[in-house]
Amino acid sequence: xxEADKIxxxxxxxxxxxxxxxxxxxxxxxxxxxxxxxxxxxxxxxxGTMYPLLSRLKTDKLLEYIRVExxxxxxxxxxxxxxxxxxxxxxxxxxxxxxxxxxxxxxx
Amino acid sequence: MSSTFKFQEQSFEIQKExxxxxxxxxxRIESYAKAHNVxxxxxxxxxxxxxxxxxxxxxxxxxxxLVEIVNTLGEPEDIFENxxxxxxxxxSEEAKKTGKNKARFLGVSTWITQRSKIPTRIVRILFITVxxxxxxxxxxxxxxxxxxxxxxxxxxxxxxxxxxxxRKTTRKETAERVKGIFGGIGLFLYGIFSIFKGIIVGGRxxxxxxxxxxxxxxxxxxxxxxxxxxxxxxxxxxxxxEMYNQSLKLLFTGNVLIIFALICLILVxxxxxxxxxxxxxxxxxxxxxxxxxxxxxxxxxGIYLISQGINVFIAFEASQRETISKNISFQPTTKNxxxxxxxxxxxxRIGGIDVFSSIQEGNEFNIEVKLNYxxxxxxxxxxxxxxxxxxxxxxxxxxSYLLERKNNLLxxxxxxxxxxxxxxxxxxxxxxTFQTDVNTFCSTRNDIIFxxxxxxxxxxxxxxxxxKIFNELEQExxxxxxxxxxxxxxxxxxKIRDCLFDNRQLGQNEASxxxxxxxxxxxxxxxxxxxxSEQINQEALEEQINLEEELAREQRRAELEERIAExxxxxxxxxxxx
Numbered sequence: 001x002x003e004a005d006k007i008x009x010x011x012x013x014x015x016x017x018x019x020x021x022x023x024x025x026x027x028x029x030x031x032x033x034x035x036x037x038x039x040x041x042x043x044x045x046x047x048g049t050m051y052p053l054l055s056r057l058k059t060d061k062l063l064e065y066i067r068v069e070x071x072x073x074x075x076x077x078x079x080x081x082x083x084x085x086x087x088x089x090x091x092x093x094x095x096x097x098x099x100x101x102x103x104x105x106x107x108x
Numbered sequence: 109m110s111s112t113f114k115f116q117e118q119s120f121e122i123q124k125e126x127x128x129x130x131x132x133x134x135x136r137i138e139s140y141a142k143a144h145n146v147x148x149x150x151x152x153x154x155x156x157x158x159x160x161x162x163x164x165x166x167x168x169x170x171x172x173x174l175v176e177i178v179n180t181l182g183e184p185e186d187i188f189e190n191x192x193x194x195x196x197x198x199x200s201e202e203a204k205k206t207g208k209n210k211a212r213f214l215g216v217s218t219w220i221t222q223r224s225k226i227p228t229r230i231v232r233i234l235f236i237t238v239x240x241x242x243x244x245x246x247x248x249x250x251x252x253x254x255x256x257x258x259x260x261x262x263x264x265x266x267x268x269x270x271x272x273x274x275r276k277t278t279r280k281e282t283a284e285r286v287k288g289i290f291g292g293i294g295l296f297l298y299g300i301f302s303i304f305k306g307i308i309v310g311g312r313x314x315x316x317x318x319x320x321x322x323x324x325x326x327x328x329x330x331x332x333x334x335x336x337x338x339x340x341x342x343x344x345x346x347x348x349x350e351m352y353n354q355s356l357k358l359l360f361t362g363n364v365l366i367i368f369a370l371i372c373l374i375l376v377x378x379x380x381x382x383x384x385x386x387x388x389x390x391x392x393x394x395x396x397x398x399x400x401x402x403x404x405x406x407x408x409x410g411i412y413l414i415s416q417g418i419n420v421f422i423a424f425e426a427s428q429r430e431t432i433s434k435n436i437s438f439q440p441t442t443k444n445x446x447x448x449x450x451x452x453x454x455x456x457r458i459g460g461i462d463v464f465s466s467i468q469e470g471n472e473f474n475i476e477v478k479l480n481y482x483x484x485x486x487x488x489x490x491x492x493x494x495x496x497x498x499x500x501x502x503x504x505x506x507x508s509y510l511l512e513r514k515n516n517l518l519x520x521x522x523x524x525x526x527x528x529x530x531x532x533x534x535x536x537x538x539x540x541t542f543q544t545d546v547n548t549f550c551s552t553r554n555d556i557i558f559x560x561x562x563x564x565x566x567x568x569x570x571x572x573x574x575x576k577i578f579n580e581l582e583q584e585x586x587x588x589x590x591x592x593x594x595x596x597x598x599x600x601x602x603k604i605r606d607c608l609f610d611n612r613q614l615g616q617n618e619a620s621x622x623x624x625x626x627x628x629x630x631x632x633x634x635x636x637x638x639x640x641s642e643q644i645n646q647e648a649l650e651e652q653i654n655l656e657e658e659l660a661r662e663q664r665r666a667e668l669e670e671r672i673a674e675x676x677x678x679x680x681x682x683x684x685x686x
Contacts, residue, residue: 031153032160046182051153052146077153 012043017053018096019043021062021081021089028066028078054079062088110168116159121167129171133178140184157181574604591638 016038023029023037031050038044057063062085067075081089113122113130122130134155141151158181165173181187217231578601582594 031157046186047157047180048154048182048184048187051150051157052188054153055147055150076156 016043017057018089018092020050020053020057021085021092024063024079025081025086025089028080030076030078034079057085061085113169115162116155118159118162120162120169122169123171126169126171126174129174130169133174137184140188144188146188154181154187574601577604 019038019041020034023034031054034054035044035047035050038050039047044050054063058065058079061082063079064082065077065079068078070076110121110123111127113120113127115130115134137151137154140146141148158177161177161180162169165177217228220231221228578597581600581604585595
């Protein structure tokens, strides 16, 4: 992997948690739904990396989940934002807007 | 060539080489996770994703399909690339909050926290709960009889902790160890610990099957009893609103102890119910409907049990207040024994009457019990009568519950019985010596509240007089009827008592008649035979006398005839001489 690839990967990883919170903010989400959204945006390749991320967000109490019975195997986890997660997402939105402005100002 | 591969309780048809590939992949994940202390929950999530992907491909599963899946999911090194490895000995803020590192007693609660992520405070509260209230049917029985089951749980957990000391184990291994140790201790414990671990009564071995079956049977019985109890409570609520209203008043007027006990009961019931429902599923139980069902059952059973506990509390209180001897009086003119058995201002329903009586030997008679009471409805006086057959010597007369008697003896279920005025009258035909205990109580079918009891021993005051008359009769018999044998003393004394009770003066003639009348049939026959014998003797004597007299008369006649003949001969000789 070249230096450019590493930087690109780090950029994607840096924004991944913010994007996960944004997807879940739209409604209760199953892990595969989140993965599909991120894959569609070409932001992840290895699905397995999602699980440690989700677990960490849950440990930080930004997310919580409910279990829903599934026809295929064990009950599925549906994630939703906690109040702390919603507040964090708001502040992240603010930072993103500022970053976009800053990056645009520098790179235009 | 394909075979069956089992994964996450599901079976798939899979080609042999694909099976080997999949097993290796799973082993790599397990090994990596174990070596780096990756949370089991993350591994389980990955497995679930893998399972769903396996469902989406046609069977038999081929290796090329698995390669695509593994490429999508990623190798363990890729998945956990940036994942910080957590240790059980963490000193994070959460750990400080939950008190993970502050062992209080043997460190069992902190150890469970480390394994289950349940806050230590919660674990400790649960332990205290099960120690104090585990098998309690009500809070009072819980306080009175510490079941001690909670101590067993704590001790068992400590053993598990020792066995796993210093070893890095997965949750599954810990759960297996817990199941192995607690499997034989009891079904309750097993259910509780299964919940602690988030894995409900798993395993397919014989022990697991037996435990699951026992849990189901036990809980079905418990549920039936709860339903039966609720129906009973509902029926009694209708018939005894006063009592149950008092229960609710106690509950909702801030009695902290009762409310705490109710919460404990609900928690225990919920745990047990979840364990029961989970035993039907091979998957970890997370269905919200099951939890809701458990909550409903727990709340209802808790409310029922706590109401029963309050009733017992009321019963104890009432018992202390009411268990005193009541007035007993005897009316010689009406021959009635009257017992005032319920005090004014008492409440509840009179559920039944117990009459115990010890009666002197030979006093066989009936006792009629009359019960009068006033229901709350003004102007309506109901009368209840019940007859108790008196058995023979020192035997319980009867144990009669009015509820079980015929309809006209039932207390009306629609009448709230407040301030009952009850008088029990025992009609005594004789003033025999006897002892009687009479209890009336308020009954809720399950709990008995004694409102009153009365006890009295009655001694016949005429015993000395009876002795005197008896001796006189004996003397009379010996002097006047020496041929008669001694009559039955007991019957004779009872006859004497009858006469005395009726204020009749016994004369010697009447006493003799009583004596003769009370003699046994054999004695009477013997007397008659004696009399007949005497009569025969007399007749023989008279016959002999008659015979002797006849002989004397014949002899006299012969003498007279001989004298006459002599005189005639002398007269003939004188005539010849002249």
